[in-house]
Amino acid sequence: MLHLRLITPPEKTDDVLRLIEKTVGTTHLVVLQGAARNPAGDVVTCDVAREAGDELLTGLQELGLDRTGSIAVENIDLSLSLRADKAEAEAPGEGADAVLWEHLTDATHEESTLSVTYLAFITLATMIAACGVVLDNAVLIVGAMAVGPEFGPLAGISTSIVRRRPRLALRSLNALLVGFAVAMAATVLFSLFMDALDLFSRAQLDADRPQTGFVYAPDAFSFIVAVLAGAAGTLSLTSAKSGALVGVAISVTTVPAAANAAVALSYGDTHQTWGSTEQLLLNLLGIVLAGTLTLAAQRAWWEGHRRSARTG
Structure with missing residues (x-):
């Protein structure tokens, strides 16, 4: 699994949330409105199956989040969660085969x-x-x-x-x-x-x-x-x-x-x-x-x- 920490301008937060929610293999979505200071905006975090990570990152870049906000990605070494297990099962392919191009x-x-x-x-x-x-x-x-x-x-x-x-x-x-x-x-x-x-x-x-x-x-x-x-x-x-x-x-x-x-x-x-x-x-x-x-x-x-x- 991958953990994403995003800083989004308030006007783009809804678009970011819709993208995350429609991406198969995501879970643990958290929204902290107005929490970010530099750059100013909302903080959004979520976990995503590695095999779905590249698709989500590409979508976030198409929204311009890499220019107007921030996209940080971390590997999760251990995740004890039935929701995480379900997300990985739903995502197409195997995480070991996935390529994160960025x-x-x-x-x-x-x-x-x-x-x-x-x-x-x-x-x-x-x-x-x-x-x-x-x-x-x-x-x-x-x-x-x-x-x-x-x-x-x-x-x-x-x-x-x-x-x-x-x-x-x-x-x-x-x-x-x-x-x-x-x-x-x-x-x-x-x-x-x-x-x-x-x-x-x-x-x-x-x-x-x-x-x-x-x-x-x-x-x-x-x-x-x-x-x-x-x-x-x-x-x-x-x-x-x-x-x-x-x-x-x-x-x-x-x-x-x-x-x-x-x-x-x-x-x-x-x-x-x-x-x-x-x-x-x-x-x-x-x-x-x-x-x-x-x-x-x-x-x-x-x-x-x-x-x-x-x-x-």
């Missing part, structure tokens, strides 16, 4: 913002992965994959394509390109520093690396795994199952490929640099493609489900 857009917007924290995470992840590829240590590679924040901008690009939000696309692309550029440049310097301390060596990079050699040897499975992980990651975002994102992060060779490219570049190894770059681009393309197709399929399925529910 929430997804807002979440990806935040995750794809180029910030100091984002740059720090992707740079540290790439440096950890650099240690992993030189030492041929799979544990470090997995750790670097989990730390890397690059799925946010990739999800932002997919969301922007489906929702036709060019600003989100530019923001996400900027975070992705600048993030990897800064991380790889810093990792080149890190590699040179480690070499000066005799902790990295060209011999280690050129040695047989059974645990990490795959990061500069892309093949068909690289793209297939990226597509599967991209679909899984997108589903985890839209269904609020964030735990699955950890599995997605350690499934795709983005940060390790960038790290291997940076280390190889520091030693002038063009073969590994190009192979790792190809691996990186292949994975990025696979994730964006899968994410876009997954979101498009979800949108088409829900629109068809709603139409059949109304006609039925």
Whole structure:
């Protein structure tokens, strides 16, 4: 269930109440007239089944409430109410399958913002992965994959394509390109520093690396795994199952490929640099493609489900 807290101008309160009451899956409606001060107006709260949430939010936006008042949405972790159970049963579909498009857009917007924290995470992840590829240590590679924040901008690009939000696309692309550029440049310097301390060596990079050699040897499975992980990651975002994102992060060779490219570049190894770059681009393309197709399929399925529910 979702909890909505609305601030409505007095002249729009009746329209808001009618919309809530006619939306299947709503309950616990409360109206506090004149309770709001900034902005001034009435406070309306209600609970709505997650699968009916997007339809209600769209209707509230069409009433202009996001401009003249306020719309706040919270997840309800526990609701002991027969009315809530009835509302969820009446709402079409399953809550786990529902997509809150505004929430997804807002979440990806935040995750794809180029910030100091984002740059720090992707740079540290790439440096950890650099240690992993030189030492041929799979544990470090997995750790670097989990730390890397690059799925946010990739999800932002997919969301922007489906929702036709060019600003989100530019923001996400900027975070992705600048993030990897800064991380790889810093990792080149890190590699040179480690070499000066005799902790990295060209011999280690050129040695047989059974645990990490795959990061500069892309093949068909690289793209297939990226597509599967991209679909899984997108589903985890839209269904609020964030735990699955950890599995997605350690499934795709983005940060390790960038790290291997940076280390190889520091030693002038063009073969590994190009192979790792190809691996990186292949994975990025696979994730964006899968994410876009997954979101498009979800949108088409829900629109068809709603139409059949109304006609039925």
